[in-house]
Amino acid sequence: xxxxxxxxxxxxxxxxxxxxxxxxxxxxxxxxxxxxxxxxxxxxxxxxxxxxxxxxxxxxxxxxxxxxxxxxxxxxxxxxxxxxxxxxxxxxxxxxxxxxxxxxxxxxxxxxxxxxxxxxxxxxxxxxxxxxxxxxxxxxxxxxxxxxxxxxxxxxxxxxxxxxxxxxxxxxxxxxxxxxxxxxxxxxxxxxxxxxxxxxxxxxxxxxxxxxxxxxxxxxxxxxxxxxxxxxxxxxxxxxxxxxxxxxxxxxxxxxxxxxxxxxxxxxxxxxxxxxxxxxxxxxxxxxxxxxxxxxxxxxxxxxxxxxxxxxxxxxxxxxxxxxxxxxxxxxxxxxxxxxxxxxxxxxxxxxxxxxxxxxxxxxxxxxxxxxxxxxxxxxxxxxxxxxxxxxxxxxxxxxxxxxxxxxxxxxxxxxxxxxxxxxxxxxxxxxxxxxxxxxxxxxxxxxxxxxxxxxxxxxxxxxxxxxxxxxxxxxxxxxxxxxxxxxxxxxxxxxxxxxxxxxxxxxxxxxxxxxxxxxxxxxxxxxxxxxxxxxxxxxxxxxxxxxxxxxxxxxxxxxxxxxxxxxx
Numbered sequence: 001x002x003x004x005x006x007x008x009x010x011x012x013x014x015x016x017x018x019x020x021x022x023x024x025x026x027x028x029x030x031x032x033x034x035x036x037x038x039x040x041x042x043x044x045x046x047x048x049x050x051x052x053x054x055x056x057x058x059x060x061x062x063x064x065x066x067x068x069x070x071x072x073x074x075x076x077x078x079x080x081x082x083x084x085x086x087x088x089x090x091x092x093x094x095x096x097x098x099x100x101x102x103x104x105x106x107x108x109x110x111x112x113x114x115x116x117x118x119x120x121x122x123x124x125x126x127x128x129x130x131x132x133x134x135x136x137x138x139x140x141x142x143x144x145x146x147x148x149x150x151x152x153x154x155x156x157x158x159x160x161x162x163x164x165x166x167x168x169x170x171x172x173x174x175x176x177x178x179x180x181x182x183x184x185x186x187x188x189x190x191x192x193x194x195x196x197x198x199x200x201x202x203x204x205x206x207x208x209x210x211x212x213x214x215x216x217x218x219x220x221x222x223x224x225x226x227x228x229x230x231x232x233x234x235x236x237x238x239x240x241x242x243x244x245x246x247x248x249x250x251x252x253x254x255x256x257x258x259x260x261x262x263x264x265x266x267x268x269x270x271x272x273x274x275x276x277x278x279x280x281x282x283x284x285x286x287x288x289x290x291x292x293x294x295x296x297x298x299x300x301x302x303x304x305x306x307x308x309x310x311x312x313x314x315x316x317x318x319x320x321x322x323x324x325x326x327x328x329x330x331x332x333x334x335x336x337x338x339x340x341x342x343x344x345x346x347x348x349x350x351x352x353x354x355x356x357x358x359x360x361x362x363x364x365x366x367x368x369x370x371x372x373x374x375x376x377x378x379x380x381x382x383x384x385x386x387x388x389x390x391x392x393x394x395x396x397x398x399x400x401x402x403x404x405x406x407x408x409x410x411x412x413x414x415x416x417x418x419x420x421x422x423x424x425x426x427x428x429x430x431x432x433x434x435x436x437x438x439x440x441x442x443x444x445x446x447x448x449x450x451x452x453x454x455x456x457x458x459x460x461x462x463x464x465x466x467x468x469x470x471x472x473x474x475x476x477x478x479x480x481x482x483x484x485x486x487x488x489x490x491x492x493x494x495x496x497x498x499x500x501x502x503x504x505x506x507x508x509x510x511x512x513x514x515x516x517x518x519x520x521x522x523x524x525x526x527x528x529x530x531x532x533x534x535x536x537x538x539x540x541x542x543x544x545x546x547x548x549x550x551x552x553x554x555x556x557x558x559x560x561x562x563x564x565x566x567x568x569x
Contacts, residue, residue, distance in 0.1 A: 009302060014040040014266065016563070017288055017303040019273050019318065022119025024536040024552040025309030026251035026259070027162065031560035032307075033264035040266045040301055041259075042290060044310075045115030047269040048094075048122070050229075050252045054242030056090040064089045080110050083501055086123050091240040094122050104445050106460035108498035111313065111505075117269050118252035119311065120503070123240050126216045126248050128168050128550035129372065129391075130159050130179045134379050135544040142378075142387050145341065145436045145542050146512040149522035152179070158554035166249040166553065167225060169233075169369070170214030178211075178374040178546075185220040186212040187235075187369045191361045192396035192424045196371070199485035208481070210394050213372035216249035216550075228254055237366045248368065268301075270294055272452050275322040276306060276331050276532060285331070285532045291452045305531055305563050309556065312342075312537030313442055316508040317457045319534075320444050332526035335516055338509065342440040342461050343543045345504040346390070346432030348495050349471045351478040353487035355396070355424040362398045362421055370395040373428065375545045377473065386469035390432035391545035392478065398424045426487055430474045433545045434499075435466055436507050461499045504548055506540035524559040530566075535559045 018029045021043040032039045047053070061067055068089045075082045078098045087095050096113040103111060114120040133152040140147040156179070163182040170183040189197070189212050200208045217233040218225055225231065230246030230253055239248050246253035259265040270293040277287045277300060287302035308315045316339050322331035330338045370393050377389030400418035404411065440462065444455035475492040482490050499505070512518020515527035520539055526532045535556040537548060 012300065013302040014038050015303060016040070016305040016307065017042065017301060018307040018309060019288060020119065020309035020311060020314075020536065021117045021251055021256065021267070022114075022309065022311060022536070023121045023124070023251060023549050024556040025119070025307065026121070026255035027553045027556040028307045028309060028533075028535060028560045029265055030255040030259045031557045032564070033259040033262040035561070035564045036264065037564060038264050038266075039259070040268060040303065041256075042271045042273060042288065042301070043115075043117050043119075043267070043269045044272040044293065045117065045119075045269060047267070048116045048118050048242075048252055050242075050246065050257060051244050054244060055093070057238065057241045057244050059090065081112060083110055083497070084112050084503075086240040090238070091123065094240070094242075101450060102448075103456050104448060104458040106458055107462045109459040109461050110498050110500035111459065112500065112503045113311070117256065117267065118250055121250040122242055122252060124549060125547065126239065126368065127372070127547035128163070128166070128181075128214050128216045129374075129546040130181055131155075131544050131546055131551055132177050132179050134177055135542075135546070138388065138544070139542050142382065144387055146510065146514070146517045148541050149511050149513045149518075155551075155554055155558065158558040159550065162550065162553040162557055166216050166254065167218040167230070168214055169217050169219035171212055173209070173211045175209060175211075175374060177376070177379045181214065183214070184218065187215065187217070187219060187367045188212065189371055190363055190396060191358055192355055192398075192426070193371045193394065195355075195358065196394065196396070196426075196481075196485050200481065203481075203484045208373075208376045210371045210373050213369045213393075215369045217368055218247055228258060230254065233368060235366045235368055237368055239368060271299075272454070273310065273318050274298065274452070274454055275318060276308075277302075278322065278324045278326060278331060278529065280324060280326055285529050291454075293452075296452065305533070305567065307533045307535060307556075307559070307563075308538070309534075309536040312505045312508065312540075313457060313459070315534055315536055315538040316442050317444065317454075319509060320442075321455060327528070331532065332519055332528045334528050335519075337438075337517070338519060339443050340438050340441045340508065341436035341510055342442060342505060342507045343434045343436040343540070344461065344499045344506065345502040345543060345545070346434055346463070346467050346471065347430060347502040348497055349430040349474050349492065350495070351428045351475060351482060351490065351492045353426040353482045353490040355426060355485075355487050357486060358424065359421075362400075375433075384469075384473060386466045386473065387435055388433040388466075388470070389545060390430050390470055390474050392431060392474065393429045394427070396424050396426050398422065426482065428478050430471065431502075431545050431547075432467065432470045432474065433543050435464070436510070436542060437464065442508060461505075463499065504537070504543070506537040506543050506548065509534045509538040510541045511539050512541060523562045524555060533559050533563060
């Protein structure tokens with residue numbers, strides 16, 4: 001599939017180039033290919049094919065040398081990536097190790113990356129909550145960032161478009177602050193999670209809700225996905241290894257194979273994008289320069305339309321490194337804002353508890369989801385001393401406590417047939433919206449380069465007082481809700497973790513209505529170079545509280561169709 005030895009410009013020319021094969025890039029490629037566009041997808045990492053390249057997907061615990069744990073040597077060599085919850089023995093091969101792509105931390109920032117075909121779509125948490133009109137209207141109403149150039153009504157059909165293809169399990173909850181979508185049957189909440197639901201209704205009326213999280217898993221109607229070669233989620237909860245059933249959505253199991261079947265996609269892995277080529281005479285981008293990851297040779301590929309989907313910070317880096325006489329500070333950077341107004345999600349705080357009630361019930365088996373607590377702060381009006389708000393994860397489980405005093409066969413029977421259970425354990429974690437600020441930025445280092453001679457990225461991103469107030473409010477409110485539900489032994493914690501570990505960095509190439517204050521228009525085109533589209537996290541004007549991947553998918557699909565319509569004109 002890789003075009004490695006092309007000799008002339010004609011053989012290196014396509015109708016569109018997509019940089020990046022993760023969730024957003026693969027959606028852009030899938031839509032372009034469906035529309036008949038000969039598309040080149042460039043990926044800096046190795047090729048990973050569905051099923052063929054999931055080496056640990058069916059391994060049993062005892063088959064891992066270290067029982068799926070990290071050795072002290074691995075932790076020492078990888079102080080950043082080893083903080084990630086999914087970086088364990090079964091999925092280490094899908095992560096970028098600390099030494100493989102260095103960057104400069106002006107302030108502490110844990111940059112979590114996956115360089116392979118499929119990117120982090122093999123590793124994501126698979127939560128897919130839509131934004132609401134209140135999320136898109138937030139900056140204009142609350143006076144931060146710049147006004148979004150698009151509305152919920154414009155993006156809603158594209159949410160539906162991607163949900164139907166990806167497969168989303170969820171309920172029609174009827175919440176204005178979390179719109180319903182095109183759902184397969186939801187994964188059910190357990191009895192204590194339902195108890196918390198009822199407690200919220202009793203104590204807060206229609207103001208606060210806990211629902212079954214909407215998840216990109218096939219949970220019913222499997223015949224809809226036969227053509228993709230995917231089938232039902234088996235609730236194995238081993239998703240980070242790559243799913244042999246295609247039960248959860250990933251680029252590898254869904255959009256990339258679909259695009260390849262059209263015959264319109266050429267996939268070029270092991271190709272590190274150096275920069276976008278800008279033609280001064282034509283006044284537009286004409287292609288990209290890549291460095292072969294194995295030979296270190298530079299090549300150029302050409303197309304009249306370019307999509308940048310390298311993941312938020314790498315897309316910023318590519319544009320910053322795309323310099324010319326017309327754009328000495330980076331492609332499209334007339335206003336000097338490229339790389340600025342980076343934002344993220346605040347995952348620092350947690351609240352846990354126990355529950356002695358409903359002791360006649362326990363949990364059995366697995367499910368790939370949890371409860372989800374939609375944002376309730378400052379949704380319709382400003383009502384706190386901080387801007388915006390937070391969502392939260394929520395879950396309850398009950399484990400066994402078998403009698404281990406016996407020996408031999410009696411001990412085995414006790415372990416296999418436990419008759420003792422501890423209390424229900426309750427947990428919640430915060431997902432707070434941070435405010436984009438000019439002081440949160442990325443830029444190129446003037447001296448340090450990576451192994452390919454490309455300037456290293458300098459990252460300067462931090463929390464502010466708004467984040468501190470929001471964190472305190474989450475702990476106070478969730479603790480109060482737990483107490484009203486009858487939960488006991490309520491404990492809270494603030495990890496003080498550095499930004500980045502949420503893996504939801506956004507911005508730097510934000511959308512907006514005014515070229516003086518934004519980089520992209522409502523169709524994701526660079527204001528100054530409209531044949532370049534950005535539809536990954538870099539395009540985000542604000543972050544809201546929802547997991548962002550579904551919005552990236554919808555953005556990418558919509559922009560691909562716009563690009564094709566533009567080419568006709």
